[in-house]
Amino acid sequence: MGSSAVVVGGGIGGLAAAIGLRLIGWEVTVIERAPVLDDAGAAISLHANGIRALDALGVGEVIRAAARPQYSGGTRNPAGGRLARMDGAALERELGTPIVGIPRATLHRLLREALSPGSLLLGAEAASVDRSDPARPRVPLGDTVLEADLVVAADGLNSRLRTQLFPHHPGPAYSGSTVLRAITERPVDVRGDFELTWGRGAEFGHIALADGRAEWHAVLNSPAGVRYPDPLAEMRRRFSGWHEPIPALLSATRPGAVLHHDIHELTTPLPAYVVGRTALLGDAAHAMTPNLGQGACQALEDAAVLSAALATEPTVESALTRYDTERRPRSQSVARAARLAGRMGQQLTHPLAIALRNTALRLTPSRTTIQAILRHANWTPPSLGPLDATAPYPCPPERP
Template sequence: MPADSSRPGPGRSAVVVGGGIGGLAAAVGLHRTGWRVTVLERAPEPREAGAGISLLTNAQRALDLLGLGDAVRANAAVMAPGGEGLRLASGRRLQPPADPAFLRERGLSLLVLTRPALHGLLRAALPDGALRTGAAVTRVVDQGGSAVAFHRTPEGEQAVSGDLVIAADGAFSAIRSALWPQVPPPVYSGHSVWRGIAEGVDSAAEPGGSTWGRGLEFGRMPLGGDRVYWFAVANTPEGRRFPDEHAEVLRRFGSWHQPVPALIAATPLGGVLRHDVFELAQPLPGYVSGRVAVLGDAAHAMTSDLGQGACQALEDAAVLCAVLAAQDDIPRALADYDEQRRPRSQSIVEASRRMGELKLTERPWQLLRRNARMRRTQPRASQQGLAMVGDWHPPALPEPAAVAAARPGEAR
């Protein structure tokens, strides 16, 4: 199969399938460590939809390795993980906020920004022409010393080849299904999430926090600029939709403690997004097949109950770029990526599932037991759990690659 005629000169090259957070991050990191990258995104235009997103310290450190940490910080608000702590719908406290001294000791914080802003920063860090939209990949072929991604265009099927293909094509990844047909597709978690951004509110006075109810959760995070990002979770039948999602959120959460009703009321009527949450219930036996590596939701789709979906995708991207920069043997580097990423990310998938089962319980006796358990939990235990997720460090880049990542203009 002839290589894509647009491939420039000698050097290592990669094809990234999917222009979401993980795929773009991997492309940026590879570009800044000397690779030529092509990103194939099936959507006709770059992704702009979305409300807010929070990035725990582990994701921030991944962004630093990729050369994007400072740019993201400049566009984000900062809050303490967990905010003011955990409350019940009445406002009664279940857990206090994390100890500020512990957070400082471990360097733990949350960056909060809008998803479109993060997407925009990732796209801006790519070289001109690297992102191709309207390119729906139909299949990937491992040719031993290279890999080829075939995609549809108005002119017919085209092929783009590289030294490897990175499959970042989302939770319902077609590439994952082709490589591991024995692994079932993602399953519905049992709950849906609404997301919105309240406008014209005093975000400086909002510490953030979470509230649990009966099969319900409401979280809030300051965005800055008189905006607060919020999310609302409920156990719902798969695929159920409401004529007015904004009104449905207000119906479910409008009687909760302030500022929950006020934030919902301050959200534009057309600004409430809704999606069902799916997870990969059966873990993949590997994240690599030949010269194809899966990344992000394609590798480990998880619930949003720990807020780690995008964070783990960024970890994937950072580790993949680091191991590929560390050695010329691509199959060996991909094996290192699988060895480093699969145990951690799959353990976080399971932890996120367990957290969702705990906080979204509905039976009265289970609610009583849940609330009693949360009140009995010592702050240090909760903080150690937070550190296990957030206090992660990516592998170091080799010195020449580290210099190139620090000077993105020279890598273009």
């Protein structure tokens, strides 16, 4: 069994993979192309499966301490009418842990702090993997070459390593939606820990954070590449007349804090997540739309499964085969479900379709809503063997 790895990409998935590999005794080097880590970004929700993966990697408690549990909220229409209610306490009873909200910058920082000192290389871009020696892949970095037993390609949506390994794959496709988001500059009195509002071809949501501030996001049907001279002013215009706390959230936001990104996904699934001794992970393997809040959670699952396979399988090859077998079907299924959720949610534009959806949501029992969340969130990480950092969870077996 090998004992050294190069992780390409210092995002959530790459950092989590490095933590897991270090936990099982591997030497790890993380390559991040950004020369400076400015910790930009908004915030995310982590479902039980993501939290459990973090527990398996030994960092769950420190993440929980920095996050805010989500117990209240749900889905509304632009006038504020309730479409569905989120019962966070019921989810916690089922899963043993609530959904939590945390700034991405905080999550990144805490994951970096769990790495070995000196293991993160900034300003280093890996464009390819040299696989001429099947047992010792090499990553060229200018005049330097890093050699290891394993390369983890966690280099994101526009992964250069994925392009090298699968040159005929079409790559990411535009989803038809664009997202603007920010964290408020000051605390805001919001009425729910997490809430979504669905209008015609538009969604506005917020996540309440532990320090009283809140993250908001606005998802719009839009051609790719559209940008606004004043994004915050455009959001105030676009969501004028929508219910509180949407105006309050926008008023509490500094104009320069608004981020704007088009949403892309891998609509064509990869035929494998492993080529030789290179494993793809996170968005490089299965970039998905954010409609289920599962993108980061699936990357964390990848990291936990990869670490467990390498800790318990007899060879790197058998471990990577197991990783691909376990991760590809599940993550690609979640990606399909997220795409469908977007089409039935924010992307709807026909008034009759919107009315039918809203009526169906109002009539859906709370238990059915919980079951829909459990379908993806009720996941238990595999054992890391003698180094296992997981704890048992009071939950039923995973739903099919």
